[in-house]
Amino acid sequence: MKQCFSLKFLWKVYAVLITISIILMLINPDLPMKEVILCLTILIVFRQDYTQLVSDQSKEQPSRTPHVNPKLGWLGLLGFLGFSGIPCYLLSGQTFPFLFFCFFGFFGFFFEGKLSDILRDERFCQNELRATANASRFCIQMIAFCVVISAQLNSSQFLSPFLMSSLGLCLGLVKFLQPYLLYRYDQLED
Amino acid sequence: MPEFRCELKKYRQLKNLTQEQLGQMVGVRRETIMRLEAGKYNPSLKLAVDISRVVGAPIEDIFIFD
Numbered sequence: 001m002k003q004c005f006s007l008k009f010l011w012k013v014y015a016v017l018i019t020i021s022i023i024l025m026l027i028n029p030d031l032p033m034k035e036v037i038l039c040l041t042i043l044i045v046f047r048q049d050y051t052q053l054v055s056d057q058s059k060e061q062p063s064r065t066p067h068v069n070p071k072l073g074w075l076g077l078l079g080f081l082g083f084s085g086i087p088c089y090l091l092s093g094q095t096f097p098f099l100f101f102c103f104f105g106f107f108g109f110f111f112e113g114k115l116s117d118i119l120r121d122e123r124f125c126q127n128e129l130r131a132t133a134n135a136s137r138f139c140i141q142m143i144a145f146c147v148v149i150s151a152q153l154n155s156s157q158f159l160s161p162f163l164m165s166s167l168g169l170c171l172g173l174v175k176f177l178q179p180y181l182l183y184r185y186d187q188l189e190d
Numbered sequence: 191m192p193e194f195r196c197e198l199k200k201y202r203q204l205k206n207l208t209q210e211q212l213g214q215m216v217g218v219r220r221e222t223i224m225r226l227e228a229g230k231y232n233p234s235l236k237l238a239v240d241i242s243r244v245v246g247a248p249i250e251d252i253f254i255f256d
Binding site: 121 | 218237
């Protein structure tokens with residue numbers, strides 16, 4: 001089981017690295033690749049596999065949600081580093097700091113922490129699927145909206161920072177909305 | 191979600207079970223039993239059958255569709 005998880009983890013790292021590399025090369029081949037790729041890979045792979053890693057460690061209770069420390073949600077404040085893209089872009093034309101907006105997704109840990117160690121009964125699984133579907137649908141709508149807006153931009157000067165910040169925000173939104181909606185459906189809805 | 195009346199609370203109290211105890215016996219949380227009794231959650235067939243067996247009442251007497 002651990003070997004399978006390791007292989008799956010390595011495969012996921014490889015797939016994310018290749019995908020991000022291709023996207024970034026298409027957007028701006030002058031980006032500092034190593035820093036950005038490392039940043040995004042850590043965010044995407046760590047964020048997805050953290051909960052699975054924790055659940056693998058608690059094999060005696062596979063039907064319960066993993067224990068997540070809600071204080072990890074404070075890492076979402078790293079998302080404000082995305083605003084450092086404004087001076088970076090104005091001074092040196094660098095747009096990669098806008099991608100730091102994706103760290104806003106870590107705010108979702110607040111809600112995952114509130115849903116820690118809960119029995120995954122049928123109602124919880126239904127709410128989980130519903131939250132995932134609604135979060136994905138909303139984010140696809142946001143991406144489509146950003147694409148339409150970017151197509152309307154007459155000036156190519158703002159296109160690259162707009163696309164980078166939109167990509168970062170959409171990534172962060174996907175990672176935040178799922179646990180937030182799950183918490184809302186499972187705990188707050190009557 | 192189809193509207194239905196749930197008489198689970200009556201049958202649960204006849205068996206002197208709390209929501210927590212009933213939930214543990216059928217493999218769901220107390221919150222799920224609470225929403226079932228309020229008619230705000232539509233259970234799966236398996237859950238309905240398990241509840242019916244635990245409280246000793248027919249499904250059609252527990253979940254009444256108007």
